[in-house]
Amino acid sequence: MSETSPIQIAPGETGEPRGGVISYLMVEGARKAAAFYENAFGAKEVASYPEDEQGRTMYLHLYINGGSVMMSDPYPEYGQPAAKPAGVTLTLCVDDVDFWWNRASKAEGMEIVMPLEKMFWGDRYGQLRDPFGFEWAIVGK
Incomplete structure (x- = not known):
């Protein structure tokens, strides 16, 4: 720059x-x-x-x-119109899943899509949707 x-x-x-x-x-x-x-x-x-x-x-x-x-x-004037997010999940792989989940899930406007649970592969995993329509997964021990 x-x-x-x-x-x-x-x-x-x-x-x-x-x-x-x-x-x-x-x-x-x-x-x-x-x-x-x-x-x-x-x-x-x-x-x-x-x-x-x-x-x-x-x-x-x-x-x-x-x-x-x-x-x-x-x-939009440059070919970048607003579009609803679809088909993508942003994933946070973290060490302290409870800390990250608790902070994120309590943010105003955040919606729980899938509760935080122990998954078959051994990690704990949950999904949230932010007020802008993006889905976020939080995964960790």
Whole structure:
């Protein structure tokens, strides 16, 4: 990035992507979603592009549980219309499943899709749906 880049990096961070596969979510109200993920999952915003005159964000980068999640608002004028999330579950593999489940499931607007239970493969697993329509699985011991 050049010194004239409008991307804003959080103090003390590089804003570098983390993880082998990175989710890039398109969500109406990306800033609102980032605040929700901070509350539900301990997300930390590490980089973002300033909002446009319509209050939309074209780039917002979070760290959640050591990995990257990126997002933007829809931009229909550039072929990126709003769409209901479907066919994807974001999975958090964690050491302390009770801590992560309790924090996330108590976040206002979070819906339990599948209660946290011991699964046949030995881990505990549950699914939640956030107020933006994304499904999240939490799995661990």
